[in-house]
Each structure stands twice: as C-alpha cells, then as structure tokens.
Amino acid sequence: MDEAEGPASRPAGRTRRRGAALEEAILRAAVDEMTASGYAGLAMDKVAARAGTNKNAIYRRWPNRLALGIAAYRQLATTAPLPDAGSLRADALELLRQANRHWSSPLGAILRELFAAAGGAAELVAQLRDQSGDAVAAPWLTVLGRAVARGEAGPEALHPRVATVAIVLLRNEFVVRGAPTAPDDVLVEIVDEVYLPLVRCRGLHDADRG
Structure with a gap:
C-alpha cells in the first residue's frame, strides 16, 4: 500500500494525497529547493516541509538525497x-x-x-x-x-x-x-x-x- 501524508504533516483542509499526486508535489518542492539553493542546499526535511508531507514519504520513493536531486534535475532539463x-x-x-x-x-x-x-x-x-x-x-x-x-x-x-x-x-x-x-x-x-x-x-x- 502506497504511503500517504500523515495527519501531522498535512495542513488543515488539505485533501490527503497519494501516488502520483504526492510524488509530483515532492518533485516540485525538490525543484524549488534546488533552484533556490543548488544541490548543496537540498535537504530532505526542507523538501518535506515545502511539499507538506513527511520524510518517510520521500524515502519510500527516493532512497537518498542524490536520487531525489537527479529526479528533480530531470524535471528541469530541456532539449x-x-x-x-x-x-x-x-x-x-x-x-x-x-x-x-x-x-x-x-x-x-x-x-x-x-x-x-x-x-x-x-x-x-x-x-x-x-x-x-x-x-x-x-x-x-x-x-x-x-x-x-x-x-x-x-x-x-x-x-x-x-x-x-x-x-x-x-x-x-x-x-x-x-x-x-x-x-x-x-x-x-x-x-x-x-x-x-x-x-x-x-x-x-x-x-x-x-
């Protein structure tokens, strides 16, 4: 079963997100963090806070910071x-x-x-x-x-x-x-x-x- 946001990490009134919607929110947050601070400033707790989720939800999809950074870069790369x-x-x-x-x-x-x-x-x-x-x-x-x-x-x-x-x-x-x-x-x-x-x-x- 896919892990969703925990109640403590979800702002009041926000619908619980799962699957692709949660993954998109995490990637968008990682892109924003890297754009602002580079890969050196990419931190799992900051991404979790920006995405409105918890670090466990991130680690279930990307095993480490580098894997998340690469996935975020792929969102930014153009041809x-x-x-x-x-x-x-x-x-x-x-x-x-x-x-x-x-x-x-x-x-x-x-x-x-x-x-x-x-x-x-x-x-x-x-x-x-x-x-x-x-x-x-x-x-x-x-x-x-x-x-x-x-x-x-x-x-x-x-x-x-x-x-x-x-x-x-x-x-x-x-x-x-x-x-x-x-x-x-x-x-x-x-x-x-x-x-x-x-x-x-x-x-x-x-x-x-x-």
Whole structure:
C-alpha cells in the first residue's frame, strides 16, 4: 500500500494525497529547493516541509538525497534545438556553444554538483536524461550524418566515440578542471584542432586499410 501524508504533516483542509499526486508535489518542492539553493542546499526535511508531507514519504520513493536531486534535475532539463547551418564546423561549434551555455548556467551548476556527488557512477549518470550516453551522442551523430551526406566526411567517421569527442573535451573543462565557463576560443580550438582533424583522419585511415 502506497504511503500517504500523515495527519501531522498535512495542513488543515488539505485533501490527503497519494501516488502520483504526492510524488509530483515532492518533485516540485525538490525543484524549488534546488533552484533556490543548488544541490548543496537540498535537504530532505526542507523538501518535506515545502511539499507538506513527511520524510518517510520521500524515502519510500527516493532512497537518498542524490536520487531525489537527479529526479528533480530531470524535471528541469530541456532539449536545445539541433543546429543545421550547412557545414560540420558551424554545427559542431553551435552544439558546443549550446552545451557551454547550459553548463555555465545555474542549472548547469546543479548538474556539476550532481556529477560530483555521483562520483562518476555510470548508473547514476545515466539517470540524468540529457547526459546519458545515447542522449549526448544523438545530436552529434545527426550533424555528423548530415556532413557525410554532404561529402564533408566519410561514413567511417560515423562512430559514437568519434562523434562525441568534442563534447567530452568540453565536459572535462567543467568537471575535471572546474572551470565556471569555457571561453569561445577554447570551443574553436576543440573543433578546429581536435574534432575536425579526427573526423577527416578517420575516413582517410579506414580508406587506406581498405
């Protein structure tokens, strides 16, 4: 039987909530807490008070603060439009700039805190919808596929590790180096000095092997 709010935690006149309605109230409260104070300020008792419930109701759904924080972040994450500027360089730069704006934003600060708390645990990172392997690779494979169709790259370049090397390097600026944002010249360097040469060399190398 699903646990509902206890009488002591429910304000007078409020209808007892169960199931999805209670879960939505808890998530909304967690989102509000993280928006106001970041993941570092997320506390189960504060979320319970804001949601008008008790901590037991939260722990029945999320076993710890990190699990609740990840679930709340997923409510906030949005998908940016996919660039289509007509060239691989322009599209790759725009994808990096979108990611840089996100990681530099208050929401990105929350994301960096969650990554640090997860300690690189793959099963936890995978729950961050916009940061899972497939979600990260999808836009890069799309723009790279368009480049292949235009003749800018060979089909051999269509590999997830090749496609995502630029975004991995940018992520390292934030997660490993602790940078609050990446200057645009760093994004240009990643694309011009690493990403595009790798894409081109991949096709040449595979052609030579054939």
